[in-house]
Amino acid sequence: MIRFENVTKRYPNGALAVEGLSFEVSEGELVTLVGPSGCGKTTTLKMVNRLVEPTSGSIFVDGRDISTVEPVDLRLRIGYVIQQAGLFPHRTVLDNTATVPHLLGWPKAKRRERARELLDLVGLDPSVFGGRYPDQLSGGQRQRVGVARALAADPPVLLMDEPFGAVDPVVRERLQTEFLRLHSTLGKTVLFVTHDIEEAVRLGGRMAVFGEGRVEQLDSPAxxxxxxxxxxxxxxxxxxRGLKRLSVTPVERGDLEQPPVVHLDDRVDKAAARMRGEGARWAVVLDDAEELHGWISAQTVAEVLEGDTPPEPPTVRGHARRMEAWLRLGSPLKHAFSTMLQHDAGWIAVLDDADRFTGVLTPASLHEALRRSIDADGRQVPRDAVALESVTGA
Ligand SMILES: Nc1ncnc2c1ncn2[C@@H]1O[C@H](COP(=O)(O)OP(=O)(O)OP(=O)(O)O)[C@@H](O)[C@H]1O
Known part of the structure; x- marks a missing residue:
């Protein structure tokens, strides 16, 4: 969809911004251009809509060499979002959003309808925000209008230059999530510049890591x-980077530990025997539907059995504790880690898509999963093919 062929840009002052750049972005793909300040990311982006002309080499969009396309025509087919959104201050949100349809000569009613639809899509109620001016919006809302405006004429390609760079981290994360949802429904081809590696990792797709005017590596964040x-x-x-990988490494079945499992209607002496047999200090408790209820400790069971019990030991039901911390297979390890911290739990239950209990993750198994995934990627093998060496005695 977008192809760079041996592209070099030297500015008239002699600054060599990019050199011999060659890479390709497929249709519907999201590629982040990431790297430190001054390494040529913005120059690369601006060459795609001809705001900057390459010194040598060619760029193709949809199979056409863009040097043969009128810049104005080219830009109408390429959405462009920049930091601070770059909205027209004296135009309302609705008019800002309808900028490109306006340039394309759409009739007023049609472009207003399109602008309303787009504002809705980016989570801004057009009846509330449509008549406001940009300075009556928060930074996050302005960025949303920027995205809506870029999408208004339904361009196949979106160029985004640090679009969320000027908002605080909480809003930024929300905008990233919304953008990912939008990208998965609209399927645009996106080039996204950021100097923030966390942002690039979070957005997924492929990352082009820039260093001094070159792409050093173009690959998945993992x-x-x-x-x-x-x-x-x-x-x-x-x-x-190990820590950063937590957000792109999913929990797999092979990562899980299998503690003893008992049911609410099991008697405590049976639960005690099960835990003793497996040398465990606690067991997971499932309900009649095989869904997670909680857990019971060996100590609780011992106390119940030692106590003043009726001839028949009671069931687990009255002595189990609820466990609210759980996550699904496939969730990122980071999610597992933060859930553990949030619930102050030493383990967390993992359920499959049908809500069935599949095992638990502990800090130790989480760490192992991370180490195995790093090793697996380095050796290009599946994670479950990696056996770890452990420190003796650990
Ligand atoms: N219009 C210009 N004239 C001269 N030199 C320029 C111009 N624009 C950029 N440069 C130089 O080209 C190099 C690459 O700049 P570019 O803006 O593409 O980098 P960047 O990776 O996007 O940086 P940042 O993250 O700071 O925006 C830098 O050395 C910069 O000083």
Whole structure:
């Protein structure tokens, strides 16, 4: 969909912004251009809509060499979102959103209808926000209008230059999530510039890591974090890349531990025997529908059995504790970790898509899953094919 062929840009002042750039972005793909300040990301983006002309090399959009397309025509087919949204201050939100349909000569009623539809799509009620001016919006709302405006004429390609760079981290994360949802429904081809590796990892797709005017590595976030191609990339993604990988590494069945499982109607002596047999200090408790209820500790069971019990030991039902912390298979490890912290839990139950209990994740198994996934990516093998060596005695 977008192809760079040996593209070099040297500005008239002699600054070499990019050199010999060659890469391709497929239709519907999201590629982030990530790297430190001044490494040529914005120049690369602006060459796609001819705001900047390459010194040499060619760029193709949809199979056409863009040097043969009138810049104005080209830009009508390419949405462009920049930091601070770049809205026209004296136009209402509705008119700002309808900018490109206006340029395309759409009749007023049609472009207003389209603008309302787009505002709805980015989560702004047109009847509330349509008549406002940009300075009557929050930073996050302005960015949403920026995205709506870029999408108004339904362009196949979106260029986004640090679109969420000017908002606070909480709003930023919300905008990223909304943008991902939008991308999965609209299927646009997106080039997204950011200097923030966390943002690039979170957005997924492929990451092009820029260093001094070149793409050093173009790959999935998991690959880049797990197996950086060059020392430069390793340095850029940071010493804490293991930690960053938590957000792109899903929980798999093979990561889970299998504690003893008992049911609400099991008698406590049976639960005690089960835990003793497996050398466990607690057991997961499931209800009649095989769904997670909670857990029971060996100590509780021992106390019940030692206590003043009727001839028949009671069932687990009255002694189990509820467990609210759970997550689904496939959730990122980071989610598992934060749920554990939030519930102050030493383990967390993992359910499948049908809500069936499949096992538990503990801090130790989470750490192992992370180490195995890094190893697996480095060796290009599935995670369950990796056996870890452990520190003796650990
Ligand atoms: N119009 C210009 N004239 C001269 N030099 C320029 C111009 N625009 C950019 N440069 C230089 O080209 C290089 C790449 O700049 P570019 O803006 O593409 O980098 P960037 O990776 O997007 O940086 P940032 O994250 O800071 O926006 C820098 O050295 C910059 O100083």
């Amino acid at each position: 690959q880049i974090l797990g197996a950086p191609a060059t020392p430069y990339v390793a340095d850029f993604v940071g010493a804490d």
